[in-house]
Amino acid sequence: KIITSQDIVSFVGGGNMGSLYTNHEAARRKVFSTFVNNLTISFPQSIHFEDTPSGLKEQKLSQEAYGKNRHLFLIARDAQSYHRMQTTFDNQVLFTPDMVLYFKASHYDFKRSGALFVLRHDGEKVVRDSLIDSMKKMLDNNRPLKRTDTVLDTVKRITPINREKLFKEELELFAHQEIVITDRWHAMAFSVLTGTPCLLFGNSYGKGKHAYFDWLEHINWIAYTDEEDLDRIDQQIQKLIKTKE
Secondary structure, eight states: OOOOTTSEEEEOOSSEEESSSHHHHHHHHHHHHHOTTSEEEEEEEEEEOOSSHHHHHHHHHHHHHHHTOTTEEEEESSHHHHHHHHHHOSSEEEEOOOGGGGSOOOOOOOOOOSEEEEOOOSTTOOSOHHHHHHHHHHHOSSOOEEEEOSSOTTOSOOOTTTHHHHHHHHHHHHHTOSEEEESOHHHHHHHHHHTOOEEEOOOTTOHHHHHIIIIITTOTTEEEOOOOOHHHHHHHHHHHHHTTO
């Protein structure tokens, strides 16, 4: 009721647009197709519409909704998504890293110990449980092991009041680790911000892999791998840990 054509509408970044999380995509369509007279900015996202009848149906719904807003800017956070957004939509597309990478990295004086496994439980998961178990046995050499996720499902509600505290707690958890093993983009980002050695594995459509090679390949304590040979994985992990010794 109070918005005017001078106002800017933005939509939260992170995660992804596409057919994997239709509740988020439905909300995005509603916003983009409603405020058609406003400068509208979709903050950095990955994109993946599945090549299935249901995925193509969702893509068509999004094309129709996005196409109603001639003032909409889509921001892609990796080169794969940049190409896909350009070929999927008629809207203007920009190429920018995820906003979290604009944070200044923090210096921590914690004594590092242990390995943190930050792994998916959803449809994007491709790392085999048997490989995860083998890595745990390999790293369990008088070294504490933890498993967590970047989805804070134990928190009932994230608000402007508790958001910063939760964010700091998550960063400190990462900053205490010798090594982070993950298939999550945001776990890699937290490792960058805390100077924590991190080995990233892939997900079902490569968003972490592409973001790594686009923006983070030059950071010597972060590495990406598709490797499944345990000896080679161990070599990569030991090399990463040595960067912070």
